[in-house]
Amino acid sequence: MKEYYFIINPKSGSGKRQKSIDLINEVFNKKNIRYQIKFTEYAGHAIEIARSVCNNENYIVVAVGGDGSVNEVAQGLMGGKSSMGILPQGSGNGLARHLKIPMATQGALEVLLSGKSITMDAGTFNGNPFFVTCGIGFDAEVSYNFSKRTTRGLVGYVKESVALYPTYQSKKYRIEANGKSVENEAFSITVANASQYGNEAVIASNASVSDGLLDLCVIKKYPKIFGPQMGIRMFMKNLHNSKYFVGTPTKEVRIKNCNNELECHGHVDGESVVTQFPIEVKIIPKVLNIVVPN
Numbered sequence: 001m002k003e004y005y006f007i008i009n010p011k012s013g014s015g016k017r018q019k020s021i022d023l024i025n026e027v028f029n030k031k032n033i034r035y036q037i038k039f040t041e042y043a044g045h046a047i048e049i050a051r052s053v054c055n056n057e058n059y060i061v062v063a064v065g066g067d068g069s070v071n072e073v074a075q076g077l078m079g080g081k082s083s084m085g086i087l088p089q090g091s092g093n094g095l096a097r098h099l100k101i102p103m104a105t106q107g108a109l110e111v112l113l114s115g116k117s118i119t120m121d122a123g124t125f126n127g128n129p130f131f132v133t134c135g136i137g138f139d140a141e142v143s144y145n146f147s148k149r150t151t152r153g154l155v156g157y158v159k160e161s162v163a164l165y166p167t168y169q170s171k172k173y174r175i176e177a178n179g180k181s182v183e184n185e186a187f188s189i190t191v192a193n194a195s196q197y198g199n200e201a202v203i204a205s206n207a208s209v210s211d212g213l214l215d216l217c218v219i220k221k222y223p224k225i226f227g228p229q230m231g232i233r234m235f236m237k238n239l240h241n242s243k244y245f246v247g248t249p250t251k252e253v254r255i256k257n258c259n260n261e262l263e264c265h266g267h268v269d270g271e272s273v274v275t276q277f278p279i280e281v282k283i284i285p286k287v288l289n290i291v292v293p294n
Contacts, residue, residue, distance in 0.1 A: 002060055004028065004035040004112065005053055006087070007046050007073055009065035016089055020064065020105045027109055040069075050076025050084075057081040060291060062112060066090015067132050067198060071269040074131050074288055078122060083289040085112045091152050092198015092270060094132040098209065099194075099292045115291045120209040122284045123193050126275045130268045131209075131288070133197055134281060136255065137188030137219075138168050143267040154199050170221035172258040177216050177250040183258060184246070185221040191253055191281045192217055198270065202237040204247065212285040213249040220244045255279040 006024060010017065021037065028035045040046045050061050050073045062085040063073035070086055077084050087108045088096040102108050125134035145160045146152075170187045192204035192215040204215035222230065222244040233239040240247055257264070257277045266275040 002033065002058055003056075004033065004085070005049070005059060005061045006035065006037045006064055007049050007061065007069070008037060008039050009046070009069040009089075010039050016105065017064075020087060020089065023105050023109065027113075031113075033113075040072075044072065046072035047076040050074075050082075051080075052076075054080030054082045057083075059083070060085050060112060062087055064089055067092060067094050067269045068271050070095055071129070071131060071271070074122065074290075075129050077289070078129065078284075078287050081289070083117045083291050085115075085291045087112075090198075091154060091157065092201075094196050094198035094270070095194050095209075097198065097200060098132070098196055098207075099290070101293065111293050112291055115293050117289050117291050118210060119286045120288050120290050121193055121212060121214075122287050123191065123214050124280075124282050124284060125191070125266060125268050125273075126279055126281075128268045128273060128275075129284075130193065132194045132269045133190055133192045133203065134266065134268045135188060135190035135217075136264055136266050136275075136279065137171070137186055137190075138164070139188050139190065139197070140265045140267045140272070141168065143270060144265040144272040147272040165227055166224070171261075174256040174258055175216070175218065176254040176256075177248065177252065184218055187219040187221055187244075189255060190217040190219075191215070193283075200237075201234045203234065203239065205237055205240050206247075206249075210286070211249075212283060213251060214253070214281065214283050216248050216250050216253050218246040220246065251283045253279075253281040255281075 054077045059082040063070045064087040086096045142160050170185050172185045192207045195207040196202045207215045263276045266273045
């Protein structure tokens with residue numbers, strides 16, 4: 001018999017949190033389904049909670065929050081028998097949107113109760129596990145600035161992007177993948193397991209979370225005047241048609257900085273990290289069970 005563990009980040013989606021808890025209690029008590037609700041108390045706590053219940057195939061461990069919360073719960077479940085569910089409550093909800101999990105709590109709960117479990121891949125960014133996207137460049141600098149904000153959400157992310165864009169300078173990197181080594185002056189370098197950053201901003205339109213491959217996505221340096229066009233392309237899901245975009249499926253990527261820089265800001269599932277060159281990104285195939293719509 002299935003048993004559900006809801007792991008809730010109290011700092012994510014605070015406006016919806018109590019309503020979600022009330023709905024969870026209502027639905028699961030009415031159906032007489034066993035469940036527990038656990039709140040995280042510090043960074044990494046969700047990993048510990050998930051790891052403690054990761055080896056029972058009847059357990060569904062639900063990340064209630066955004067992609068950062070999903071990342072922690074998924075880390076705790078990697079390689080285990082339990083399945084992960086998602087109740088999206090974050091700013092972008094990239095993995096949930098890629099998997100077509102409803103943004104409304106009622107719909108997401110229905111998926112948890114009636115959906116199917118698939119086994120998905122993960123990746124590592126200099127050893128840091130990711131399940132959606134990782135990368136360096138403009139997106140990583142925006143994530144770093146965004147991480148210092150007291151308010152989150154799409155509006156905040158857009159404000160940070162607009163503020164940084166006029167002064168941001170592309171950098172030259174050597175990128176090694178699929179046995180080839182190429183130098184590129186890049187605006188951003190993203191390695192994607194899922195198709196989007198979140199909020200339907202699609203960076204890798206053909207990405208699959210269960211094909212054993214990552215998608216290397218390079219946005220080359222382009223004239224600043226084309227910035228709005230590149231943003232529109234992302235939301236229209238046709239960025240891959242731009243002449244400034246280079247995409248290729250791969251299992252491993254190695255990135256070197258051509259300006260003798262030793263470290264830079266990176267992002268892992270939307271969370272800012274400081275990382276060192278050379279950067280190594282690798283696939284971990286079939287490592288996480290996750291509940292998706294039928």
